Amino acid sequence: MAEFFLNEFIVNIDVAIYQFVDSIMSPVLNEIMTFITHLGDTPGIIWWVIGIILLIPRKTRKLGVLLIGGLAVASLINNVALKNVIERPRPYNIDPSIWKNAGYEYVWPGLIDKSSSWSFPSGHTSTSIGAAFAMFLGCFKNKKYLAIGIPTLILSFLIGFSRIYVHVHYPTDVIAGAVVGLIGGFLAYLLIAKVLVPKVVPIIEKKLNKKIIEE
Numbered sequence: 001m002a003e004f005f006l007n008e009f010i011v012n013i014d015v016a017i018y019q020f021v022d023s024i025m026s027p028v029l030n031e032i033m034t035f036i037t038h039l040g041d042t043p044g045i046i047w048w049v050i051g052i053i054l055l056i057p058r059k060t061r062k063l064g065v066l067l068i069g070g071l072a073v074a075s076l077i078n079n080v081a082l083k084n085v086i087e088r089p090r091p092y093n094i095d096p097s098i099w100k101n102a103g104y105e106y107v108w109p110g111l112i113d114k115s116s117s118w119s120f121p122s123g124h125t126s127t128s129i130g131a132a133f134a135m136f137l138g139c140f141k142n143k144k145y146l147a148i149g150i151p152t153l154i155l156s157f158l159i160g161f162s163r164i165y166v167h168v169h170y171p172t173d174v175i176a177g178a179v180v181g182l183i184g185g186f187l188a189y190l191l192i193a194k195v196l197v198p199k200v201v202p203i204i205e206k207k208l209n210k211k212i213i214e215e
Contacts, residue, residue, distance in 0.1 A: 001086045005120070006098065010172055014091075015104040017171035021164055025109070029165070034111045037162035039155075040124035047071050047131040050152065054135075059214045062197060063145060067135040067152075069192045074130025074184030078177065079123045088120035091170050111166045122169045122177030125160035129181025132156035134188040141193075156181070 005011075039046040047067060054064030092108050099106040108114075117123075132153045139149035160178055163169040169177075201213050 001088075005088055005170070005172070008102075011098065011102045014170045014172055015099070015102045017164060018104060018106070018167075021167075021171075025165070030109070030111055033162040033165040036155075036158050037112060037124065037166050037168075040128045040159040040162075042123075044071055044075075044127050044131065046155070047128065051131070054148075058211065060145070060148075061213050062141075062193075063135050063138050063148070065196070065213070066138040066189060066192050067131045069188035070134025070181075070185040071127050071131035073134075073188040073191075074126045074181050075123070077184050078121055078126040078180050082121055082180065083118040083123065086120050087118050088170075088173070090115060090119045091167060106167070109167055112168060115168055119169055120173045120176060121180050122160065122163050122173040124163050125156075125169075125174045125177030126180040126184065128156040128159040129153075129178050130184035130188065133182055133185030134192070137186070137189040138193060 048071075051064045051068040051071070054060045054067060056064075091106060092114060096106065132149075132155065136146075136149040136153045139145040157178070160174045160181075163174050163177075164171050197213060205212055
């Protein structure tokens with residue numbers, strides 16, 4: 001399936017976005033984007049930290065479950081299924097003539113270590129957006145939590161953009177990763193908010209004789 005991405009239309013999208021990114025690169029942004037991209041490193045360090053913090057107070061525990069659930073579902077879809085079926089090489093592993101024929105000179109900036117895994121879709125992007133989006137949807141039950149949900153969602157998209165910035169992914173990898181993340185986050189929200197919390201949790205609470213999650 002990797003040959004599909006040699007389509008002129010897709011290559012031109014990647015080149016156009018890469019050219020924009022190249023035009024805004026600077027020493028300061030290099031430091032910022034390198035830091036941001038590492039926040040999404042396997043196993044999603046920042047998302048586990050946020051998720052565990054949210055799990056501690058009972059009033060935000062549901063948000064923590066949603067976040068970790070979104071992370072898990074998006075990871076399964078992206079990293080277990082799609083990457084291993086599509087097998088798209090990283091942008092630094094393809095024939096340089098592909099970039100040259102599209103009028104672009106791909107230059108590895110060396111901001112992070114190269115990855116040996118398949119490229120499409122972006123795992124950092126899908127898992128970050130999956131985690132943040134599932135939690136963001138849960139914030140609408142109590143809108144005061146949007147103060148957590150909105151910045152978290154913005155961070156997830158910044159992590160996605162950082163993957164383009166450091167040139168470890170094609171822009172189309174990140175676009176697809178965002179779509180996978182939104183779908184995975186939504187599926188996790190439906191499973192947790194509509195099935196687990198209202199139907200399974202009450203059974204557990206009854207056995208424990210204590211409230212473990214607040215709606």
